[in-house]
Each structure stands twice: as structure tokens, then as C-alpha cells.
Amino acid sequence: MSVKTPSKLEKILASGQLAVTSECGPPRGSDPEDIIKKAELIKNHVDAINITDNQTSVTRLCSLAACIRLKLMGLEPVLQMVTRDRNRIALQSDILGAASFDINNILCLSGDHQSFGDCKKGQNVHDLDSIQLIQTVRMMRDESKFIEGDDIKAPPKMFVGAAANPFADPFEIRVPRLAKKIAAGVEFIQTQCIYNLDKFEKWMEGVRERGLHEKVHILAGLTPMKSAGMARYMKNRVPGMDVPEEVVKRLAGVPKDKQAQEGIDICVESIERLKSCEGIHGFHVMAIEWEEKVPEIVERTGLHPRPTLDK
Amino acid sequence: MIVGQQKPLEEIWDMIKDHKRVLVFGCNTCVAVCQQGGNKEAEIIASLLRMKATQEGLDIEIKDSGIERQCEHEFFESATQSLEWADAVVSTACGIGVQFLAEKYSSLPVYPGLNTTFLGAVEKFGVYTERCQACGQCVLGLTGGICPIARCAKRLMNGPCGGSTRGKCELSKDLDCAWQLIIDRLKEMGKLENYEKIMPIKDWSSDRAGGPRQYVREDVQV
Numbered sequence: 001m002s003v004k005t006p007s008k009l010e011k012i013l014a015s016g017q018l019a020v021t022s023e024c025g026p027p028r029g030s031d032p033e034d035i036i037k038k039a040e041l042i043k044n045h046v047d048a049i050n051i052t053d054n055q056t057s058v059t060r061l062c063s064l065a066a067c068i069r070l071k072l073m074g075l076e077p078v079l080q081m082v083t084r085d086r087n088r089i090a091l092q093s094d095i096l097g098a099a100s101f102d103i104n105n106i107l108c109l110s111g112d113h114q115s116f117g118d119c120k121k122g123q124n125v126h127d128l129d130s131i132q133l134i135q136t137v138r139m140m141r142d143e144s145k146f147i148e149g150d151d152i153k154a155p156p157k158m159f160v161g162a163a164a165n166p167f168a169d170p171f172e173i174r175v176p177r178l179a180k181k182i183a184a185g186v187e188f189i190q191t192q193c194i195y196n197l198d199k200f201e202k203w204m205e206g207v208r209e210r211g212l213h214e215k216v217h218i219l220a221g222l223t224p225m226k227s228a229g230m231a232r233y234m235k236n237r238v239p240g241m242d243v244p245e246e247v248v249k250r251l252a253g254v255p256k257d258k259q260a261q262e263g264i265d266i267c268v269e270s271i272e273r274l275k276s277c278e279g280i281h282g283f284h285v286m287a288i289e290w291e292e293k294v295p296e297i298v299e300r301t302g303l304h305p306r307p308t309l310d311k
Numbered sequence: 312m313i314v315g316q317q318k319p320l321e322e323i324w325d326m327i328k329d330h331k332r333v334l335v336f337g338c339n340t341c342v343a344v345c346q347q348g349g350n351k352e353a354e355i356i357a358s359l360l361r362m363k364a365t366q367e368g369l370d371i372e373i374k375d376s377g378i379e380r381q382c383e384h385e386f387f388e389s390a391t392q393s394l395e396w397a398d399a400v401v402s403t404a405c406g407i408g409v410q411f412l413a414e415k416y417s418s419l420p421v422y423p424g425l426n427t428t429f430l431g432a433v434e435k436f437g438v439y440t441e442r443c444q445a446c447g448q449c450v451l452g453l454t455g456g457i458c459p460i461a462r463c464a465k466r467l468m469n470g471p472c473g474g475s476t477r478g479k480c481e482l483s484k485d486l487d488c489a490w491q492l493i494i495d496r497l498k499e500m501g502k503l504e505n506y507e508k509i510m511p512i513k514d515w516s517s518d519r520a521g522g523p524r525q526y527v528r529e530d531v532q533v
Contacts, residue, residue, distance in 0.1 A: 084465070088512070110472050113464050113482055124465065131469040132512045147512060165473030170494055173471075176507050180469060184509055192473060239474035239481035 004187075005141070007104035007159035008076045009048040011309055012282075013188060013217040018275070019282030020303050021078065021190065021219060022294050023050035026061035035066045039075055041291040045298040047306055048076040048105055050190070050284070054085065057117025064094055067103050078161065079103050082111025087127040088136070088147055095137060099156030107161040107190065108133040131184045134162055138185035160185060164218075165192035166203035167242035175206035182215050189216055190284040193223040193234075195266075196242040197273060204277055213279025220274045221284045224293060225263035228252035264293055271301040312432075313341040313405040314439045315348050315425035323356065324363050326422040327399055330371065334397035335360065335424065336390070336412070337377025338404030345439050348403035348425045350377030356403065356424060381408025387415065394419070430461075447517025447524065453510065455496035462489035468510040 003014045012019045022042050027034035039049060049070055053063040067077035079098050086094065095106065110130040114122050128136060137160045139145050144155040162181050166174050178189070194200045200220070207213050225231045228251035235243035247266065254262045267285075274280050283303070287293045298304045327333045335357040343349025357375035364371045376393040378386040381404035387394075394400065394416060402409045403424035413421040429441040444461045450468075451458060460466045464482050471490030474481025478491045497503045515521070 110465050110467060112474070115482060126466045127515065128512055129465070129467045129469050130472075131509060135509070135512070163473065168471065168473045168475045169477055169488070170471075170475070170491055173494055173503075173506055180507050180509060183507070239476050240472075 005104050005157040005159045006102070007048075007157075008309060009078070009105050010159040010187070012047050012307055015307070017307050018280075018303060019048075019217070019219060020046045020298055020306060021048045021050060021282065021284045022046045022291070023052055023078075023080075023284070023286050024066070024291065025052045025055055025289070026063065026066040028058070028060050030061060032061075032066075032069050035061070035069050036073065038291045039070055039073060042294040043073070043075055045295045045304055045306065046285070047282075048078050050078040050080055050107060053080040053082045053109070053111065054117070055080075055112070057084070057112045057114045057119065059118055064098055064103075067098060068101050071101050071103060076105070077103055078105040078107050080107045080109060081133065082109045083126055083128050083130060083133055084111035084114065084124045087125050091128065091133060091136065092140065092146055095140060095156050095158070096152075099154075099158060104158055105161060106137055106158045107163065108137065108186070109163055130162060131181060134160055134181060134184040134186045142185075159187055161188040161190060162186045163192065164189045165240050166194075166200055167192055167196065168240040171199075171203075174203055175210060175212070178207060178212055178216070179210060182212060186216060188281075189218045191218065191221040192240060193221050193286065194270060194274070195231075195234075195247050196244050197270060199242060200274075201277055204279055208279055217281040218279055219282040219284040220271075220277075220280050221286060222267050222270055222297075223286045223288060224267040224290065224297065225251055225259075226290060227256070227259045227263070230263075264297060267297055268300045271297070271303075275301075312344055312430070313407070314345050314428045314431045314441075315342040315403075315405050316345075316428050317347050317352070317356070317403070317425055318423065320356075320359055320363065323401055323422070323424055324360065327360065327371070327401060328364075328367070328369060330399035330420070332396060332398045333360065333371060333373045333401065334393050334399070335373065335375045335401045335403065336381070336394070337375065338379075338381040338402070338408045339377055340380045342403065342405055342425060344433060348405070350375075353377050353403050353424075356401065360401075377403075382411050384415075387412075444518075446513075446515070447521075448514060450510070450513075453505070453508075455493045455500065455502070455505075457489055457492045457496060459489050459493065462487070462492070468513055 024038040051063045051066040067079045070077040108130045114124050144152045231248045231251050234241045251259050335353045337350035337353030339350045353375045357373050361373045376390050378390050380386050399420045401422050401424040402412050405427040409423045430443045431439045431441045434440045441461050446460050475488040480486040480488045
């Protein structure tokens with residue numbers, strides 16, 4: 001996989017080293033300090049930082065503006081973009097806007113349904129879906145064309161990513177679905193949080209059987225649990241999440257004040273185990289509102305220091 | 312067919328309470344099937360409004376009537392007398408009938424007795440479910456006869472999303488995941504390989520996005 005963009009994330013993945021990414025959720029207000037503080041906590045331990053796009057459909061400071069903040073700090077953002085809130089005009093326009101600030105990574109998503117968020121009475125757009133957004137960015141970048149075929153003068157140079165959830169149903173199409181995203185042009189994948197490692201490895205087996213691991217960089221997604229309560233909530237309430245009973249039991253089996261540490265330990269052990277899973281090219285550590293724990297996880301798994309690239 | 316749901320009586324009452332001769336006007340086709348807006352339901356709404364008027368001590372004359380379909384001129388003839396009698400009409404047709412009636416009687420206040428809900432099927436007695444959003448470019452031939460636009464909450468052309476769990480949509484355990492249904496059906500037909508064909512970016516110009524639609528047939532016009 002040859003390098004096609006100025007993305008640092010792409011270069012690290014192309015070099016064969018394990019990449020580490022993390023994510024920050026923007027604040028529900030206009031003060032940029034939150035995002036700056038979160039980024040400061042993790043910047044020396046990751047290669048790129050995802051900025052979520054109104055995650056769980058709750059209105060927040062926009063992903064693009066927060067990505068620009070990261071650029072101003074000299075960091076590498078991954079612009080998350082959902083198809084829920086923008087039609088094809090707005091999607092293409094924001095892609096150009098992001099590219100004008102040298103934002104070189106994009107993660108194409110459909111987004112949670114708005115009924116989960118603060119604007120339950122709002123419309124959703126879904127003019128495109130996530131697979132068609134992947135196609136759109138690739139066409140804009142590689143063919144210098146807008147969707148309707150007009151020429152783009154300075155095409156956006158973006159490394160194109162998407163999510164994959166091996167744990168959603170039906171399981172039998174979860175490998176074909178990845179193949180579909182690859183056919184659309186996706187170049188890196190950040191997976192849903194992995195707690196059921198057996199099932200994840202089974203999915204990866206299917207991925208390797210079709211040689212898909214050689215066509216896309218897969219970053220395994222991990223979120224440390226803060227408590228047994230959080231594990232139970234994710235197990236029972238979050239759609240598409242697979243938290244095995246053993247994980248809940250293990251967390252519940254230690255005193256409350258030790259559960260957070262146990263959660264970090266589980267996360268570290270998972271990364272160690274997945275390092276030897278063929279086709280895993282990095283880790284996406286999503287410590288939700290717990291960014292200060294990212295350095296510990298990255299250091300304990302031997303993924304620190306992060307590589308520096310020759311300019 | 313078109314499915315509708317009666318508005319709360321209070322809401323209907325608020326619309327008509329200042330009138331003197333009110334006609335509750337049924338539409339005996341689609342909305343009669345879901346037992347919300349047929350001529351029989353118009354009769355019931357009229358009697359409820361009469362009781363309400365008595366309770367409120369207001370002198371309003373309330374009658375009921377109805378026709379087969381409020382979306383076609385030819386059916387209106389039989390109701391001319393009642394419509395001319397009224398100084399306001401509560402139409403229990405879908406939004407199409409309400410508008411058609413309003414267009415025909417330009418000075419007559421016409422109020423909707425129903426909320427028009429969706430284009431759906433009678434899944435079983437008392438259960439009506441959405442099947443079509445009239446996007447104007449049918450894709451059912453590619454999706455195993457199951458519409459991802461009407462039946463996926465995110466109208467994903469290339470689904471399912473990551474929220475599909477045990478065959479159900481992330482919105483509710485009572486709602487089938489359209490893409491699970493599509494995949495099951497493709498499998499049933501031995502065409503699961505079709506799943507990997509990418510559905511291209513959709514042309515929504517034949518949907519409401521392209522503005523109000525009309526269909527003109529020169530060949531059958533007289």
C-alpha cells in the first residue's frame with residue numbers, strides 16, 4: 001500500500017509500524033480549552049487524534065473546528081464525518097474546508113440516530129451513506145471530481161477511513177461488509193470497542209481468508225471500562241456492543257475503588273493479545289472522558305515512544 | 312395504502328368550536344381500512360363533538376357525511392348538499408383529501424381530523440406498518456423486495472449499520488432491522504452475493520427533494 005497523501009497516520013501505517021490513535025469529544029459550548037486540554041493529555045502517546053462528530057447525536061462544537069484547533073497545536077487530527085447531518089453539498093464543502101487546513105485524515109460514518117441525542121425531534125439527512133461517503137472522498141481526491149462530475153481545482157488530500165463493527169448482526173455479513181467498504185476505497189479501519197476477543201479474532205480469521213487484511217489497515221478499537229456499572233451498561237444498553245459476562249464479572253469481582261484499574265488492566269491485556277493477531281496494524285484507544293489514562297495504556301503495552309517521521 | 316391516525320378530540324374541538332354548522336366528512340377508502348377516517352369513524356367523531364358541544368354549552372350543529380374517496384372529483388357529487396350546508400368541515404381523509412376538498416370549496420374552512428401517518432400495509436388486524444416513502448425510483452429489485460429507504464431508520468442504501476442487534480434496529484427492540492430482512496431474503500433466494508454490490512449514490516431528485524411531483528398522462532386525458 002503506497003502512500004498517497006501527506007497524512008502522518010498513513011505514513012506510519014505504510015512503514016509497517018503499529019499505529020496508535022485516540023479520540024476526543026468536543027465540548028457542548030464554544031470554549032476551545034476543553035479540546036486543547038484533552039489533546040495535551042494524549043499528544044505524546046498517539047499518532048493521530050479523532051475528533052468525534054456530534055457523537056451519540058448530541059450537539060457539540062463541530063468536528064471541523066476542533067480539528068483545526070489540533071492543527072494549530074501541531075497535531076494530527078482525524079476528521080470524523082457522519083452522513084446524518086449533512087447533504088452532499090455540505091459533505092463535499094466540509095471536506096474541502098478541512099483540506100484547506102491540511103487535515104489529511106477522514107473517518108466516514110453514518111452516525112447514531114438522532115433519537116439518541118438532544119434533538120430527538122429533528123430531521124436526519126442521509127443523502128449518502130458511509131460507503132458512498134468513502135467513494136465520494138476517494139473520487140474527490142483521486143479523480144479531482146465532485147459527485148456530479150465537475151472538476152475540483154485543488155483536490156483534498158485525505159487518507160480515508162471508516163469504522164467496522166464485527167459485533168453487530170448479522171455476523172455472517174460482517175466480513176463482506178468490510179469487503180464492501182474496501183471496494184468503495186477505504187484505506188484504514190477503526191473498529192468498534194473490542195471486549196469479546198474470541199469473536200473479534202474469529203472475524204479477523206474471515207478477514208484474512210479473503211486477504212482483506214492486505215488491502216486495508218485495521219486498527220483495533222479499545223475502550224477501558226471505568227467500572228462494573230459501565231460494563232453492564234455497555235453490555236445491556238449500547239446497540240451493537242458485545243461485552244461478555246466474564247468482563248462484567250471480573251470488574252465486579254474487585255472492590256469499587258479498584259475497578260477502574262482493573263478496566264485499564266483488561267485493556268492492556270487485550271492490546272497485548274491482539275498485537276499477535278495477523279492483520280492488526282494498530283490500536284485506536286478510546287478512553288471516553290478519561291483521556292489521562294491513554295499514556296498509561298500506551299506505555300504499558302510497549303507502544304511508547306511513538307515513531308517520528310523524517311520530514 | 313395511506314395510514315392515518317385520528318387527532319385528539321380536544322385538538323379537533325379547538326379548531327371547530329367557533330363555527331355553527333360543522334360537517335365531519337369521512338373518506339371511505341384507505342383511512343377506513345385502519346378504522347380512523349372512514350364514514351363510520353366520521354359518524355363517531357361527530358357524536359363525540361356533539362357531546363362536547365353540549366358539555367361546553369355551545370350551540371353548534373354537527374352532522375356527518377362521507378364519500379368513497381376525497382382525492383377524486385367524481386365522488387364529491389353525492390355530498391354537495393351537506394358540504395354546502397356547512398360553515399366548516401372536519402375531513403377525516405388523509406392530507407390529500409383535506410387539500411382536495413379545500414381546493415374545491417375555496418371559502419369553506421376545512422380542518423384535518425387525522426394525522427396522515429405513512430404508506431403502509433395491514434400487517435395484521437390493528438397493526439399497520441410503513442413500507443414505502445414514494446422516493447420515485449424503486450430499488451426493491453436490488454434489495455430482495457424490502458425497502459431500505461422506508462424501513463431503515465437511516466435509509467442506508469448500503470447497510471446494515473453497526474447498531475443492528477439480533478435482527479432488530481438500534482431504535483427499538485420492536486422494530487426489525489431492514490438490512491437483516493434484506494440479507495435473510497437474499498439468502499433465501501440464493502443471492503447473498505448481491506449484498507456486496509455497492510448501491511450507487513442515489514438520485515433523490517424524484518423524491519420530495521426535487522420539489523412537488525406530478526405525473527401527467529397526455530394519452531388518457533379528455
